[in-house]
Amino acid sequence: MEGWKLKDAIIRFERVTKLYDGVAVLDDVSFEIERGKFYTLLGPSGCGKTTILRLIAGFIEPSHGTIYFHDQSINQVPANKRQVNTVFQDYALFPHLDVFENVAFGLRIKKMKQAEIDKKVKEALRFVNLEGYENRRIQEMSGGQRQRVAIARAIVNEPEVLLLDEPLSALDLKLRTEMQYELRELQRRLGITFIFVTHDQEEALAMSDQIFVLNKGKIQQSGTPKDIYDEPVNRFVADFIGESNILPGRMIQDFLVEFAGKQFECVDSGFLPNEHVEIVIRPEDLEMTAPERGKLRVRVDSLLFRGVHYEICAYDENGNEWLVHSTKKAEVGEEIGLYFEPEAIHVMHIGETDDGRHEK
Structure with a gap:
């Protein structure tokens, strides 16, 4: 990312590192955030995503590097x-304040006039569908309603960027799904930048314009949900985002790859001849067929019913494990064929990260 800037960038990290007791929890990270988009920082616990949020908020300072807001360094700007x-x-x-006073808290600190506070609080509550709840006590609110109060309190101050630190994690599955739609719609209506932290892959894929996938303090890949799901750059991303069949392979030449003891046409190019690579095929891209029609023959080892599909685990003659999602049922011990299109094969460099360099 060095050497160029996005035209509409509102936040920019330039080679930012954060050390705790000499250990880098964020390691030489550079990226840019555009105005008016929904971004998600996605990764396992301890990957650095909340550290990025805290750095943007000003709760902590970087050990090295610079954070820019509208091209001005904010390293020394208080939260x-x-x-x-x-x-x-x-x-x-x-908990001792009602909904109105919770939302109005920041405005009162700014010593705003009461008439202006009334107007802004009412507008914020309307945005989050809580009109008429002004006098409700926090203890009387559901989890989803409390989250909306927290969002109203944040947006009433008219921030340019809203940071959300796993705000859906305490909700049950049904409410969590509903709030995903509400948050996305709220971001569109407000038109401000949302930066959302989660470890939930489905949540990130459903809500985001752009996703940053982090692991061990580094950005492994950034892109649209479709880019990251369809074109993972390395094993970590392929394994972390959805379910994948990942096998070792060898790129014979452009558009021809070898894995599972056979050669297959693919749509990838730009690799070295005979380069060792890793192959990704998603379970839903494998079609279960009669053995003679398949590009591979496998034997079913186990089967689970997942509601919308069967999850089939099978092994080929070379001992490779294959995960298949199919609406068709198979029997344990049965030999089946697996058919897949060239487009279903995704070829990855070994150890690649999003900046195009190989990991050491």
């Missing part, structure tokens, strides 16, 4: 002077 607001995982609401 209360930044045009960002944060919605925390536990919402951090004041």
Whole structure:
């Protein structure tokens, strides 16, 4: 990313590192955030995603590197002077205040006039569908309603960027799904930049314009949900985003790859002749057929019914494990064929990351 800037960038990290006790929790990271998009920082616990959020908010300072907001360094700018607001995982609401006073809290600190406070709080509550709840006590609110209060309290200050630190993790599955739609719609209506932290892959894929996948303090890949799902750059991303069949292979030449003891046409090019690579085929891209029609023959080892499909685990003659998602049922011990199109094969360099360099 060095050497160029996005035209509409609102936040830019330039070679940012954060050390704790000499250990890098964020390691030489550079990226840019555009205005008015929904971004997700996705990765396992300890990968650095919440550290990025805290750095943007101003709760901590980088050990090395520079953070820019509208091309101005904010390394030394205190949190209360930044045009960002944060919605925390536990919402951090004041239980002794009603809904109105929770939302109005930041405005009162700014010593705003009461008439202006009334107007802004009413508008914020309308945005999150909580009109008429002004006098409700926080203890009387459901989990989803409390989250909306926290969001209203954040947006009433008219931030340019809203930071959300796993705000859906405390909700049950049904409410969580509903809130995903509500958050996405709210971002579109407000037109401000959302930066959302989660470890839930499905949540990230459903909500985001752009995803940053992190692991061990580095950005492994960034892109649209479709890019990251269809074109993972390395084993970690392929394995972390959805389910995958990942096998060792060899790129014979452009558009021809070898794996599982056979050669197959593919749509990938630009590799070295005979380069060792890794192959990804998603379970839903494998069609279960009669053995003679398949490009591979496998024997079914186990089968689970997942509601919308069967999850089939099978092994080929070379001992490779294959995961298949199919609406067809197979019997344990049965030999079946697996058919797949060239487009279903995704070839990856070994150890590649999003900046195009191989990991050491």
